[in-house]
Amino acid sequence: MGSRSFANMVCGGLRWLSMSRRRSVRLHQIGEYCWEIPPSSGMRVPGRIFASERMIRDIKTDKSLEQVVNVAYLPGIVGASLAMPDIHWGYGFPIGGVAATDPAKGGVISPGGVGYDINCGVRVLRTELRKEDILGHVPRLMDALFEAVPAGIGSSNAIKSLSVDEMYKLLSEGAEYVVRDCGMGSEEDLKHTEENGCLVDADPSHVSDRAIERGRRQLGTLGSGNHFLEVGIADRIFDSRSAATLGVDKGTVCVLIHCGSRGLGYQVCDDYLSVMNRAVIKYGIELPDRQLCCAPIESNEGTAYLRAMACAANYAWANRQAITHLARQCFMETFSIGPKDLGMVLIYDVCHNVAKFEEHTVDGQLRTLCVHRKGATRAFPAGDLRIPTSLRAVGQPVLVPGDMGRFSYVLTGAPGALQHTFGSTCHGAGRVMSRAQAKRESRGRDLFGEMAERGVTVRAASRRTVAEEMPYAYKNVADVVNVMAGAGVSDKVFRLKPVGVIKG
Amino acid sequence: MTASGYREIDHTADLGFDLWADSMPSLFAEAVLALSEFCYERTSVLWVEERILEVRGTDPEEQLVRWLQETYMQLESGLWLTAAATDVVLKGEVVKGTLHGEPIDPARHTLHSEIKAITYHGLKIVREHGLWRTTVVVDV
Secondary structure, three states: OOOOOEEEEEEOOEEEEEEOOOOOOOOEEEEOOEEEEOOOOOOOOOEEEEOOHHHHHHHOOOOHHHHHHHHOOOOOEEEEEEEEEEEEEEEOEEEEEEEEEOHHHOOEEOHHHOOOOOOOEEEEEEEEEEHHHHOOOHHHHHHHHHHHOOOOOOOOOOOOOOOHHHHHHHHHHOHHHHHHOOOOOOHHHHHOEHHHHOOOOOOHHHOOHHHHHHHHOOOOOOOOOOOEEEEEEEEEEOOHHHHHHOOOOOOEEEEEEEEOOHHHHHHHHHHHHHHHHHHHHHOOOOEOOHHHOOEEOOOHHHHHHHHHHHHHHHHHHHHHHHHHHHHHHHHHHHHOOOHHHHOOEEEEEEEOEEEEEEEEEEOOEEEEEEEEEEOOEEOOEOOOOOOOHHHOOOOOEEEEOOOOOOOEEEEEEOHHHHHHOOOEEOOOOOEOOOHHHHHHHHOOOOHHHHHHHOOOEEEEOOHHHHHHOOHHHEOOHHHHHHHHHHOOOEEEEEEEEEEEEEEO | OOOOEEEEEOOOOOEEEEEEEOOHHHHHHHHHHHHHHHHEOHHHOOOOEEEEEEEEOOOHHHHHHHHHHHHHHHHHOOOEEEEEEEEEEEEOOEEEEEEEEEEOOOOOOOEOOOOOEEOOOOOOOEEEOOEEEEEEEEEO
16 A cells, blocks of 8 residues: 555444555645645645745644645535644644535534634733833742642632532633623623633533533633743734734733633543544544544534534633633732722633634635634634724734743734635644653753743743743744734734743 | 553654553553553552443444543542553453552642543554554643
């Protein structure tokens, strides 16, 4: 069997297309920042990757391009199997992958195209504090935040455990529940959250008891891995008009929160992978990777997953809202100021692991598509009616965390996003080094000291997590956002330099 | 190469480990060692208590995923650390075995990383040169 051919294999009653060894993937450059994999074998559409020439050389070193090819097998996929420049090897979908499927043409929903951490996402808040207000106080501030926001393995009990009835409300209402019933935030927070912090299709009756149980104690917690809470300072403004609209100028202290739906979301994904494993047999769907298992959107299995996924997405928004409340309290206590002087306002909250129904124009026709974004961020341009009126003049903010030692970026969606990427852009720096390799690199090094030399105070539940997340393990996020700007997909507004980070 | 073992592999975003053993039960026991080693300092966990674990799966891959999921849930939900698994038996759709370990003691146990899930990505249990082998990718 050749290296690019497949063999049909029957595995325990399931039918998967499996490869004998690593495939080579043909790649053509079709634009300065765009590369295409022409359709072959079972691919229904081409693969299309946004990257610079230098980045594409790195991308070729792992299996992420094979995953772009695999996604192109999904029934009902429209346009192309897309990848953003922070693409790296994931499971099923590549991280940085985008796929739109058409429910009217047998399009499928794949939990692997959302990921286990449903609605993993980022929010950024600005404050009235200036750089000079916090320098000298950062270690004390980070201690307070580390104490208030549980992080690390099994982190729980940031706030009281919720009852099952309370969980049902939260899963139905999302961030609004913690604002209204728990007093954690304001209506303004909700307006500046993607979908106002609630997917309305949520139906908790499709969420397992175990998932609900896992969620009861974890509201307001970060978890571990690449999740973090970061305090940063706007050190460079690229678009002063847009930055002013977002309430930021050079020296503004901001807070970034990156986390998701915790154990509840992981359990929803696990539960429905089992359902989808059976659905692929029932509907005769052939796929090259079991992790891509899926069901038609309009099937019972697809509908049930989407309703459960919406619950997990709502949990994630509630979680980031609860953490926001805890962070506001820490800031006010640390600096002995009230909410007005702190002025910690949510700029925006975006999810980067989700599937949502959106209207997009394809070949001149407006179609309702299910857009899977796995490690990709929605990026609607200025004027789009789907973003809040207060932001419509500048476009939807896009929050792109870098590594914990360099920079993070705030962007806005640009018109090219709707033309090229179903309104999507990058979500982060993207790893360039495996976790195992990063740990090897860290041996014998004073990681916390190295970060302090960069001017970043790190508080972490685990030294190993810090080792895996060191800056050298990531691409330079500047390269990633520059590709998307060059492709006309999103525009740079301002840059944040981290001064304090909490890791799990 | 020893008759059974595990080795962490380079996976860009997540955790991956190769497993090998001369029998399927041993492969499942090795998987518990590999997962535990990633999540915490496994060698500090004493064999104080036993827990019987039983899972079902329609094929060996699904059985392995569920076996590891349930092992991890001992930690997340039960705050209980697993040192090793013994007496693993695979019969039809059922996998049964005994976990040995103890409740978390923050004074003695160093925790490393949370996992989100055991994935099916590329998961295939094969027999090669007299050994059972597989590679498991874990979402972290």
